[in-house]
Amino acid sequence: MGNLYDYFSAPDDATALAAFDQGIEATGLPLLPVKEIDPYVQLGQAEGMLTGTPYDDVTSLPRFNRLLSSPEDDSRWLVTLTDELRDALVAARPGAFAAVAETWSNIEEFGGCFPPGELADVLIGLSDLAEAARTRPEPHRLYCLMSL
Template sequence: MGVLFDYFRAPNGETALRLLLDEDGVPASPTTVGAGLDALDAKGIDPHVILGQLVGFVLGVPWSVDLIESGLVWPPEETKPRTLDEAERLPEDSPWQTGPWLEEFGDRVRDALAGADDAALPSVAEDWTRIEEFDGTMDAAFALEITKEFVGLARRARQAGDRLYCWACL
């Protein structure tokens, strides 16, 4: 079972979460919200390692664990287990164990992608295809396409004064 990732833009965390809530009060994925949401279905591209490396290539800096700044919007912080013992006692259906999860990125991620040099994108995408996490399976044409989609989403977010979000689910 893999984790799926959707990226989208919204003015703030409250709005992002509201966009994802269905009538039962359970968050739904951006793909279920409808055409009104500016979203990118990125399947297995996690925000901290794989997207983080793309951001590193765009910025011309090496990837590091703190390159992607983010904060959790869902599940609610007040339900987060504070100790290992609390985490082990969580019910199997706890969103802390099963998701979904909603992260809000710092503006550095949005602005780095939005500020990418269009002429450099083929080279950036080519470098990105060679990261260990893709294990040689990332197609160069698809890498360029998804890179352009991330850049476009970030540019629209910056222009609107929105933030970028990542919705993850199992």
């Protein structure tokens, strides 16, 4: 069993933290469960590819993987994702995900374990989540609940 990552949207950090405590499914917030694609290194590199921003600059953004849950938790954490990622996922043109996934699949952290088609599907799922987040009456931000 690997690490699990639940990517979801919420209107604000307080609501995301409440969903972390209650269980995302119980809150009815939009959710995309993903196995083995972490929000920091792996998704952070995809963010850099989607936005044209160097990875080191992506990691400097204020909402990049900011921990909302207690640092003492040893098996579950809640982090923020950037609005830049959300907006880039929404703005991507058809075909962009396949091209990004081709490059993304070759990063060292994947170790050749993810075919580009699977990664493109993850990006499409995240794009759908981001689109729903931006078009709500009260726009949502993106979050990731990580579980060991």
